[in-house]
Amino acid sequence: MIKPSILPAIRYHIFRQPLPYPLGLKLQEKVIDARLGRKEKGAGVTQDIVFLLEHTPTYTTGRRDNTPNPDQLHPEEKKVQNVGAGFYITKRGGQVTYHGPGQLVGYPILDLNVMELSTRRYVDKLQRLLAEYCTNDLNLPNISAPHPDGHVGVFSSPVEKVASIGIHLRHRITSHGFSINVTPEPIKWFDLVLACGLADVHAISINQLLQRTSLTTGISARQLTVEETARSLLKVFEKAYGREIVDLSHELPGGGNEEIEELRKLVEGVEVEADRLNKDSGGWAREPSMSVEQILR
Known part of the structure; x- marks a missing residue:
């Protein structure tokens, strides 16, 4: 076993602007393809990395969500096809969720074999570190992970979900990951769908929880940005996995290496392409173009 403390540092990158969902997906696939190629050539340990970002408004669903007829629109996609967000079927676990500005998305691309982690332990660690951030760093009360009924994610009450987890493994290398709502901006989008298949649970954000806590304590609530949350979570991530994050x-x-240089080029290309796509599209919708009432008519 390679002890976590002597494994190479995990690298990270925080994207400077929201990414269209296909760009984030393609980036993960390219990184994993390159890692598997190196392993085929005899590389023992390849570079682990965590991408932290926001997406432009997007709904996704995972492999657990089996649509009866693949030639027909997913039932939730029918509801939101005209609200200003994309809809994508992915290979991750879980059901329908939303990604967009105001929400931090984390894509850890880690080799679980080298870390000697089972899939269950990996998901448990993700849940725990997100819950510990909410409880210990933000002093939010009543945080549970998983849900009292066993649903994966981080909950501030049995009917409120602040963070979601949905992963995919390819030859024991992880992709997809977690999302945590920072500002209230994502909530209107979540309200349009049956998120994660939980009819009695609605989305809530960190800043809403901080505001609510301030009403109880009388202490003025601090409102966080997505970047602040990303940088704070990196410290929790480092502690949870016992590895330096750089x-x-x-x-x-000792300088860089070929793999790190390739990662930098990939990331730079994605940043440039995201900038071009966002300019060409005129930006993204700040809120849904339809309300819940309009969709239900």
Whole structure:
């Protein structure tokens, strides 16, 4: 076994603007393809990395959500096809969820074999570190992970969900990951769908929970940004996995290597393409173009 403390540092990159969902998906696939190619050539340990970002408004569903007829629109897609968001069927676990500005998305691409982690332990660690961030760093009360009924995710009450987890494994390398609502901006989008298949649970954000807590304590609530949340979570992530986490752009003693240089080029290409796509499209919708009432008519 390679002890976590002597494994290479995990690299990370925080994207500077929201990514269209297909760009994030393609980035993960390219990174994993490259890692598997290196393993086929005899590389023992390849570079783990965590991508932290926001997406432009997007609904996704996972492999658990089996649509009876693949030639027909998913029932939830029918509801939201005219609200200003994309809809994508993915290979991750879980059911329908929303990604968009105001929500931090994390895509850890980790080799679970090298870390000697089972899939269950990996998901448990993700849940725990998100819950610990909410409880210990933000002093939010009544955080549970998983749900009292066993549903995966982080909940502030039996009917409120603040963070979701949905992963995919390919040859024991992880992709997809987690999302946590930071500002209230995603909530209107969540309200349009049956998120995660939980009819009695609705989405809530960190800032809403902080505001509610301030009413109880009388202490003025701090409102967080997505970038602040990303940087705070990296520290929790580092502690949870017992490994140093280093910005992809930083040089370590001894210089970089070919794999890290390739990762930098991939990330730079995605940043440029996201900038072009967002400019060409005129930006993204700040809120749904239809209300719940209009959709239900």
